[in-house]
Amino acid sequence: MRNNSIKGLIEIPGYKIQEIFKKTNEEIHIRIEAYKRNKGQCSCCGQEHKSVHSVREMVAEDVRLGERRVFLYISKRRYKCSRDGRIHTEAIEWIELGARVTKAFGKQINRLTSITTNQEAGWFLGLNDEKVYRIDKAMLEELFKGRLVPTPASVNISVDEVAWKKHHRYLTNVVDVGAKVVAWNGKGRKAEVLNRYYESLGKENCQKIDTVALDGARTYISSTTDYAVNALIVLDRFHATQKASKALDQVRRDELSKARKNDNEELIELTNCKQRFILLKNRKKLSDTQSALLQRLCEINQPIYKAMLLKESFVGVYNLNDEDEAVDHIYAWIDEALQSGLPAFEEIAWSMVDKIEYVLNWFRCKFSSAISEGFNNKIKRLKRMAYGYKDIEYFKLK
Template structure:
């Protein structure tokens, strides 16, 4: 095996016209950084002239010196690596012009290898800034962003199809600006991102890229309690059922209960020793107040500060005695949890529409009013197992990308980075497939 063949394999150089000699590697510096240089030669017998396209017959094309190009290639170690490639120059007797040999290692007129560009694109799957990726690949941040934009454009080819089950959400892109995102709720594939979440932008997008016949095939759209989406969904997807995400329903009620607890807790923040004790207990064990009663133990004793050795149920019962308002709201929340966990829509509707206790707080009344407005869509969340868990996870990763980059001024660059990040996500080991079901947790 020749030294040229060995080096080509070691550095993944596919062009067999590039040859290397012994001692072709040397250490050096470039732009003040230590790096490694490889010296190679590109030569071959051309079949035709690149200028006049005349065939190479009877030696009409002859060799005419070389031209050296310094090409960035992927580093094999900790140092940056460059290929000093001596390209063969040819002279055409027909047109009396010269041209330089071409290689598949780089695009014409470029000094960055294709593998380096590919490496930069693959690294976008990591939660790293463009500057960090550029530093690793020995290229400029502008080059990395250009490769991101180029690769993402290839991804944004609409095949004029929509999945049957969608999920809508939004995330913050700048101060006072929210972007719209939608995914396939079953597979979790990110479909697209829009710069704004208003109804006009969403309508224009779906009517431009998808026909009415395709939009009629959408069966469900899962959303949070953002009422502005509901009218848009009815217009764009006439056959789709709107599903309210179960997590947001539970979150609505637990927040109301928590606000009620804080209001009552503040009333005990006085100079009185007994009141101060109640204040500290309510402040310390707020999580126990938000748990379903089934998750509280009446037999397992634990040490609770300011209570002593007690089961968790006794701790909650003691705190509920501090206020009739606290107990009334807690009892209502437990009834809600029971109907919700049992997926009993009739019981839930009866609880929400029934007569309320006089001690129900204004926070809880506001949440109940919101539930009444969304009851038809909440019923769909009982009939289907789809939720917004996948899209919320995507939004969390998007926030990480934004944080490590210290924000993006250009929305297009931000969008392209997000699309490429999820397109190049590492392939995980195959696991047993489970349906996208909701795990209901009150706390």
């Protein structure tokens, strides 16, 4: 690539190319400087200065030209600040602060890490994964400040928890259902965590919240009742299905454990982790082979068959026509679950005794937070892709 072609491709407002002093098959090294007519801006006070105290050269990596990495050698001016009397380097808006890369290159790294791991992104770009992590986190923090500070007000929200680490380490996620974005997240799942979200909104915005969909957790209900005083709390179809599916999966694990103790090979084969999705999947969407496996499982294991019926009956309340019909259905289901002998469903039944109103609220607004399932799947994908996160703040930003 000729020097004139390189100069034509690299256009930096307010700067000119002095020289291209090194060019190999892998790298291009370019020295640039600011036009003299352009006044520098102090990185401390933000004021423009005419007199330059000194000049210091720094190196920043820019986006590639073809297969070649591009390094810019920038003459940064230094000024004596009128605010504190100390010497400060000029602020350059297109350089990522503290990262020694241009913002254009930082955006490229950010886009790349959204579809692959930091390690693989680093391999592709010729950077170590630690540097990729620092640059990506800085870019995400900048995006966060621009979009989510202050906390955006929402009318319809869904509150859910997601595990970010083993041993019951959770994040509380608040999704704006209308805008289809994660509006806020916080470490933990206690009432104090959700309190911080409502406090960041302010009293006036809290009063404007119409509906809050959640999974029935007492901590979330307590916080929402205290702050979103006008909101309708809803245990919607998504969260009901989620609760029932977890209970059904717990029954499967219990029966698998018993089968292993009794050396029941057929039951082990039908209840292992590879087959669990057959139980959790909508029966209408099962293939013929999957339907046959499910039918056989129900024939040889009564607890799992009973658990399946309880799950379908629990979620079936959302297919009813009105509140009165739903009340009778829920009370009948609670009695059935308490007599089932299945601890996982008995636990749901006891919790439902004082939460029936939240199911009935669904008939008043028909509110759906199914978008939360999509976000939960994206979060799990992020976690799998990165093989876990050590930095909780980085995970929250992602």
